[in-house]
Amino acid sequence: MAVDDQQEQRARLVRQISARGITSPRVLWAMGQIPREEFVPPSCRSEAYEDRPLSIGWGQTISQPSIVALMTEYLAPEPHHRILEIGTGSGYQTAILALLSGEVVTVERYPTLAFSAAKRLAKLGIQNVHFLWGDGTLGWPEGAPFDRILVTAAAPHLPHPLFAQLAECGYLVIPIGSRSEQTLYRVRKIDNRPAWESVVTCRFVPLIGQFGWSEEGAVD
Ligand code: SAM
Secondary structure: OOHHHHHHHHHHHHHHHHHOOOOOHHHHHHHHHOOHHHHOOHHHHHHOOOOOOEEEEOOEEEOOHHHHHHHHHHHOOOOOOEEEEEOOOOOHHHHHHHHHOOEEEEEEOOHHHHHHHHHHHHHOOOOOEEEEEOOHHHOOHHHOOEEEEEEOOEEOOOOHHHHHOEEEEEEEEEEEEOOOOEEEEEEEEEOOEEEEEEEEEEOOOEOEOOOOEOOOOOOO
């Protein structure tokens, strides 16, 4: 794909996302900056600007651009924020968050995905991200509190270590529900208690870990 084509496709994607109701100029700007074709396998490059999830190996997916934009809009990152992201995947959402905040700590369960994502962001010159691998349902207590926490995989319930690591007045955005369908929630910490706001129904791959789903199945 020629550079002009990529820019045009990105601009078209931003128009589509905007038509789907994303209004934050900062989010739309960031979505227009990141080359999604760098985050998908070479065999899917021609589909990089379609608004749908794509397989990235290990049974995982790069999220649909419009859901990345929606989650980012609800997260409302500011330039001085420190963000914890659980579920790095390809690193596409991570790159968007990095453009809109001061620092991102991202945790991925599969080291291979974490390494590939780190390489992609380094290639793009993005330097304000720390990559960790392991069970993200435990969060990263050493780095707490975080102004914002984003979970990009589907949880059976709100993992309490993550809520504990959220700063007072901070937002945590997370899909919660069954393995097959969830509701995306924005949770705000007010006086150390969660205030819930439901956003949209959605479908994510499961969050596997101590405070998520078991590897084999059925928590609900
Ligand atoms: N937003 C990502 C992107 O743009 O490529 C896609 C994230 S993908 C839908 C969800 C990711 O969460 C997968 O890479 C999966 O391996 C990861 N994951 C699942 N359970 C996890 C856990 N306990 N800790 C960290 N990562 C986890």
